[in-house]
Amino acid sequence: MTKHTRSSTNDTLQFNVEEETELLSFLRSVMPNRSRNSVKSILTRGQVSVDGHMETKHNYQLHPGQEVTILKNKVAVKESMLIGMSILYEDRDLIVIYKEAGLLSIATPKEKKQTAHHQLMEHVQRENPQNRIFIVHRLDKDTSGVMVFAKSEQMKRKLQRNWKENVKERTYMALVEGQIQQESGTISSWLKENKIHVVYSSQKKGDGQHAVTHFKKVRSNAQFSLLEVELETGRKNQIRVHMQDLGHPVVGDKKYGATTNPIQRLGLHAKVLAFSHPVTNKLMRFEAPVPKSFYRAVS
Template sequence: MAKKKISNYRKDAKSLILEVKESEELLAFLLKAMSNRSRNSVKSILARGQVTVDDHIETQYNYKLRPGQTVTILKNKAAIKQNVLIGMNILYEDEDIIVINKEAGLLSIATDKEKKQTALHQLMEYVKRENPENRVFVVHRLDKDTSGVMMFAKSEQVKRKLQDNWKEVVKERTYAALVEGRVTKQKGYITSWLRETKTHMMYSSQTPNDGLHAKTRYKLIQGNEDFSLLEVELETGRKNQIRVHMQDLGHPVVGDKKYGSKKHQAIGRLGLHAKILAFKHPTTNKTMSFKADVPASFFSKSK
C-alpha cells in the first residue's frame, strides 16, 4: 500500500498504518499508538504476529525502529475472525492448489514452540470455512525468515503428484538475495554436495556424492561496497541451499547469523525472497508463473 503524506497515520477496514518519525523500540512505539490499550494487550497483538514493520512480521518488543519505516497493525481479534490471513496473501487458488506470498517472520508449518501462527494452519482454517472436510497439504517450504511465493496442495493426491515429480513440475525457482559485500562477478555457478550436522547446520562438501548435490546460479543486479543484490536461480532445492552457497561465495545473506552474516540488523530480517515460482499445473498441465515483488529494502541497501 502506498504511503499518503497527509499525516503520520491512516486506517483501512482492517489495519492501522503508521509512519515512524523517530528512533525507538517497537513496544514503546505501539504503546503510544494504541494508548487506549493495556500494556499486556499490546504485547499480545505483537506476539500474535499482527504487527508488520515494512515488509516483515515483527514480534520482538525491543526491535529498533528507524525514521521512515512503516508499521502496520492488524486491528484486533475481530479482524482475524473476518477471514484476515496474517503475514501472507493469496496470489492464486483453484480446486487443486493455493499459491501465497508469505512475509518474512511467518512459519510455513508448525514447530514445537508454535502451532497456530503458521501459513499451513491459517490456510487450513481458511479452506474449512467453505467445507469442514477441506484440507491443505504442504508441497515445499520456505524458511521462517524468507519471504515470497509458496504453493500448497488441496488434496493428498495432488501433493504426491507435485512432490513425486518436483524436478519435472517446477520450471523456475528464482530468488532475490541481499548479500554482504561487493560481488564482483556479474554471474556465477556454485555446485557442491550438502551435508547436515547433528545441530542441523548445513555445509558444503566438494567430495563427489558426499551428500546431496546442490546447484545454484546467480547474477548481479546491483551493488555497492557494503551490499549486493543478486538474482539466484535454483537448479536443485536443498535445505538452506542458497544460504550455504552464499557463505561459500564469501558473501553471506544479510541477517543470516547462522551462516556467517556480520550485519544482522541491516534490514531487520533475512535478505532472502522467493521472487518467482513457475510450474506445470498438476491437473491441467498448463505452465503457470507467480511473482512476488522484491522488498524495497533490498534495493535501497544495495544502491
C-alpha cells in the same frame, strides 16, 4: 512528541517511522488510546508488520523510513483473516500464498498454530471440515515470498514427484554481505547436514545431494550486494550455504557466517515461482514484490 505520517485502508493502519525507537514504544505512541496490554496483545497476535514482514518482538528496533502496518482488531478477529500471509491463488487442487518473513511454514514443537499450514487448514475446513492441506515445499521462517500448498495427498505427490520438471522458474532475491565483484556466476557442490543441523558443502562428487545455484548481481555498494538467484535444485538451506561458500553470507544469517543485519531479518525472499499446473498443465506464474528494505540497504 513526534508526529507520524499515517494512512489507512479498511483493514489496516500504516505509519511511517520518523525516528529510531523500539516497536512497542512506537505502537504506544501511534495508538495512545489503547492500554499497554492491549498494544502488547496486538503484537503477540501477529497483527503488526514492518516493511512487509510480521514482527512480534516488543524491542524490535525501528529506523527512520520504515513502514509499520497494523491489522485492525475487528479484521484480525474475523474468522477468515489470515495473519502474516495472503492467498495469491486458489482452485480445487492447490493454494498459492505470499508468506511474510516471521511466519513458520509448518508447526514446530514450540509453535503449532501461528503457521501458514495451520491457517490454511482452518481456511479450507470452513467450507468442509473434511478438507485438508498438504505442504509441497518449505520456506524458512525468516524468508518471505511465494509458496504453494496442495489440497490432497495425491496432488502433493504429483507436484513433488515432478517438481524439477514442473517448476519452470524459481527466483529468489538475496541480500548478502560485502561487495560482490563478479556480475554473475554458478555455484555447484554436494550438500550434507551434520548432527547439529548445519548444512555444509563438499566438492567431492556424490558426497551428499547435488546442488546448483545461479546468481546475478542486481546492485551493490561497499557493504552489501543484492543478487537475483535462480535455483536449479531445491536443497535445504541451499542458497544460504552457497552464499557462505562464495564468501558473501546472506544478511542476518548468523548460522552461515553473517555478522551484520541492517534489515533485522534474513535477507532472503522467494520472488517468483512458475510451474505447470498438475491437472490443467497450464503455466502458472506468481511474483511477490521485493521488500523495500532490501533496496534501501544497497542504495
